Amino acid sequence: MQSRREFLGTLGLSAAYLVLNGSLKGADRPARRPNIILCMADDQGWGEMGYYGHPALKTPVFDEMAANGLRFDRFYSGAPVCSPTRASVMTGRHPNRSGVFLWNYAIRPEEVTIAQLLKKAGYRTGHFGKWHLGPVKADSPVNPGKCGFDEYLSHDNFFELDPPLSRNGADPEIHKGESSEIIVAEAMKFIKKVREENKPFFVVVWFGSPHGPYRATEKDAAMYAGVDNENRRNRYAEITAMDRAMGQLRTGLRQSGLARNTLLWYCSDNGIPGQMRPTANLRGAKGNLYEGGIRVPAIIEWPAVVTRPRISTMPCVTSDIMPTVLNLLGIELPDRPIDGINLRPLIEGQMTTRPRPIGFWKYPHKTQQKNRPWMDPDRLKGTTPTANRDSIQFLNFHHPKPLTENFPGQAAWIDNRYKLVTDGKKIELFDIAADPLEKKNLAKDKSGTVAGMKAQLESWQASVEKSLAGQDY
Structure with a gap:
């Protein structure tokens, strides 16, 4: 286990890593439209990854993803709290444009979402996990279905073990087990069904972990018996469970023959909460705009395109996700101000400087x-x-x-x-x-x-x- 000094040293060295050339060559271009999976943690701070040398956390799957794919070392959440960042993912816009200032502010029905656009383009769309952009019940004008998802198994807010989830707006039902594994299993059921239909899919998996009040399984918590604080012990255990669920998702994609042409994009919705010990010594925490509040871990895996491991230190933000995906699929942006930029050149290894600033x-x-x-x-x-x-x-x-x-x-x-x-x-x-x-x-x-x-x-x-x-x- 690394000491805190060694951990911070690892973080300091990360910016000096050699950036390998992973350009998108003609032979590497996918023959078919890629599948898209967006995964997001709830309150995971930037340094809370094993690949950043965290002194306690065990994240072998994330470590493998970072070693194989495109690792973002300056990736930002669109806001320092959850709901606004989720709105930025869905719209490519700063969340204040649609009035999603803070948690429990619903997205406006007038907004055009990435799910709506991909559905119109022939993708099958599914949402699994935390929504937090309005009620998920059937008569809500902003439930996941109204925002473009063909199917959803979702929760209004955060959730822990044995989560109560609503399927397509019905009354919520308790799903026994570890929440990250549950929503990944449900996402894979949807993916396999779509595969049989021979259609591309757009899947959003928004985890409920590691948001408080921190309830991990006894087995996962036992891995951190040496951690001195119970909440921190359970928080780390939730991250490890989420890591395991990501492994199950990647295994499912490989076994279904879908991994190569699936763009898997992982990030977090904001920085670490202030009551938790800072993990990267960054200034600030969840709720403010210093690095500790908005700088988050992020990784892209897309074996057909990102053929070599690379590390990007260019500033990127969750608002960039929609413009990037739309460009990859040849879909026009909505006719309104879009704050994010197209990161396709970065994914293809041809962009190192951001052409337009990021506003918060x-x-x-x-x-x-x-x-x-x-x-x-x-x-x-x-x-x-x-x-x-x-x-x-x-x-x-x-x-x-x-x-x-x-x-x-x-x-x-x-x-x-x-x-x-x-x-x-x-x-x-x-x-x-x-x-x-x-x-x-x-x-x-x-x-x-x-x-x-x-x-x-x-x-x-x-x-x-x-x-x-x-x-x-």
């Missing part, structure tokens, strides 16, 4: 609380008990007139090596390439860089507020 914004959502909710109150109720409550309130507002002035709330603007962080009058500039721990504020020394990035950020925020006000629909 913790919108002051409480200023919108007095606006009229767009959804009928009866439909705001969740379908399954969460956090010891009988229901959850899923909030969103119908095209409110922005009430903010001077763009309050923490925001960030990442332009390759530089990252600007603003919060009211507070301004910070970091050289993430040289200072990943965000210890040295360069704002005074590089006032010209700050002025330029701040102007870009505020122009982007103005665009986001126009979207929030409904001008895209």
Whole structure:
């Protein structure tokens, strides 16, 4: 087991790894449209992987994926909390554009989702696991089915062992067992059925782990008997169980003859919660826009295309997923502002610098609380008990007139090596390439860089507020 010093040393060396050439050559191009699987952890921090030299965690499957595929060392969640990041995956847009400011804010029905577009293109679509973009029950206007999925077995929010899951909007049923293994098994059933139909598939597997309250199986928890804190012990055990489930998914794909032409994309929805011991010594945690809140692990496996292992240090974000997949399939982007970029050149080994910055914004959502909710109150109720409550309130507002002035709330603007962080009058500039721990504020020394990035950020925020006000629909 590595010491903490050795662990941090491993992280520091990762940026200096040799980036191998994995260009997409003609012979490597898939003959058929690829299958797409998007997997996402719930609250897994950037350093919580064995391949980053974590001193305790055991993640042999993720380690193998990182060793064989495309590993992203600067991948960001679209927001520092869960629901907004999920909205960014589904739309390719910053979540504030559709009013998904925080957890329990539902995505708007007017949004165009990646699932809808792939379904229209002939893909069979399935969602398995955490939804958290609105109620999953049948009459919800934003359940997974209404958002483009042919089939779904889903939960409104996080879940633990023996999860209660709704199949296609029906009353939830208890599924006995370890939750990550359950949703992967259900996803594989769907995949095998689609294979028999000889159609391509788009599958989303959103795990409930390792989100609190941390309930692992006794067998998994026993692997971490030497960890001093019970919550941390169970958290690590949940990550190992999720790792095992990913192994079952990969094995299922290989045995079905589907692995070679399936793009498998894994990431997390935000950084590590603050109450857990930081794993990479990054500044900040879940809920803020420093690296510890938004930098997450990410890997792509696609044996037909990513034929050699590579490590990317270019900044990427969950909003990039939809534009990338659509480009790979020759599907046009929706006619509205899209914040993500097409990463196909990166996947093909031809991109090392991001052509457009990434914007983040913790919108002051409480200023919108007095606006009229767009959804009928009866439909705001969740379908399954969460956090010891009988229901959850899923909030969103119908095209409110922005009430903010001077763009309050923490925001960030990442332009390759530089990252600007603003919060009211507070301004910070970091050289993430040289200072990943965000210890040295360069704002005074590089006032010209700050002025330029701040102007870009505020122009982007103005665009986001126009979207929030409904001008895209």
